Amino acid sequence: SAVISQKPSRDICQRGTSLTIQCQVDSQVTMMFWYRQQPGQSLTLIATANQGSEATYESGFVIDKFPISRPNLTFSTLTVSNLSPEDSSIYLCSVDLRRRNTDTQYFGPGTRLTVL
Amino acid sequence: SQQGEEDPQALSIQEGENATMNCSYKTSINNLQWYRQNSGRGLVHLILIRSNEREKHSGRLRVTLDTSKKSSSLLITASRAADTASYFCATAHSISNFGNEKLTFGTGTRLTIIP
Numbered sequence A: 001s002a003v004i005s006q007k008p009s010r011d012i013c014q015r016g017t018s019l020t021i022q023c024q025v026d027s028q029v030t031m032m033f034w035y036r037q038q039p040g041q042s043l044t045l046i047a048t049a050n051q052g053s054e055a056t057y058e059s060g061f062v063i064d065k066f067p068i069s070r071p072n073l074t075f076s077t078l079t080v081s082n083l084s085p086e087d088s089s090i091y092l093c094s095v096d097l098r099r100r101n102t103d104t105q106y107f108g109p110g111t112r113l114t115v116l
Numbered sequence B: 001s002q003q004g005e006e007d008p009q010a011l012s013i014q015e016g017e018n019a020t021m022n023c024s025y026k027t028s029i030n031n032l033q034w035y036r037q038n039s040g041r042g043l044v045h046l047i048l049i050r051s052n053e054r055e056k057h058s059g060r061l062r063v064t065l066d067t068s069k070k071s072s073s074l075l076i077t078a079s080r081a082a083d084t085a086s087y088f089c090a091t092a093h094s095i096s097n098f099g100n101e102k103l104t105f106g107t108g109t110r111l112t113i114i115p
Helices: none
Strands: A004-007 A010-013 A019-025 A031-037 A043-050 A068-072 A075-080 A089-096 A105-107 A111-115 B005-007 B010-014 B019-024 B031-037 B043-050 B055-058 B061-066 B071-076 B085-094 B101-105 B109-114
Touching (some): A019 A031, A031 A075, A031 B101, A043 A068, A043 B101, A075 A089, B005 B085, B019 B109, B031 B061, B043 B055, B071 B085
Parallel strands (some): B010 B109
Antiparallel strands (some): A019 A075, A068 A075, A089 A105, A089 A111, B061 B071, B085 B101
16 A cells, blocks of 8 residues: 655634645655545545646636646645635545556545634 | 435444445446545545456455446445444546546445444
8 A cells, every 4th residue: 555645634724825735655656636525525526636737627626726736756735725614624635556556546644624 | 416326324233233335326437446434534445346347345345336227335244333434435437548547436324333
C-alpha cells in the first residue's frame, strides 16, 4: 500500500478566506484525485490532477473555486477559495497505483474543514 | 448525478448476524469496489470485483455483481462490533488510454453492530 499524507488534518477558517490542502505520496503516481465529503454524505470527485497539465474538473466544480496544483509526481495541493459555511467538509486526496498492478485507489486520511 | 444508490441507508444488527448491503449504479463500469470508513476518517479498500466477475470472497466478505441489473451486494458474515462503520460502493470508469480510472461513490450504508 502507499503512504499518503495530508496537511492540515483539520482547520477552522473564517468566511471569505482560503485554505490550501497538501497531499504527499511516498511514490511517484500519474494521477491524483481530490474528493469532497460533506457532513453525513458520500464522496464526490472534485477533480483529477495529472502532473504537468491542467486539472480536469467534474461537473459542478470550477477552477476559480478549487484551484489545484500538481508540480511533481508525488505532490498536489487543493485550494478552497472564498470560503463559505457550505464548504465545511472533509477533503480527501487519492492516488491511482496502477503501476503496482492494483486497480484500487488509496486515500489520504482527509482534511476536516470547518468554516465559520 | 451519476452517483450510485445504496440501501439500506442505515442498518443495525446484533453481533454475530450477517449484514447485507446493496448498491445500484447507472452506467457501464470497469469494476466495482467496496470501501469502509470509520467515523468520518480515511477510506479503507475492502474488495474489488471486475465487470466480468459475478462473485468474489475475501475473509468474511462476499461480493456479488450483476451487470445486467447494474447492481452489487456486499455480505459481511458473522459480524463483529469492529465492523461498525460506513460502507461505500464505488464504480470505476476509464479516463485514459493507460488504464487510469476514476471512482463514482454510492450514497453509503451506515452499519451498526450491537454487541
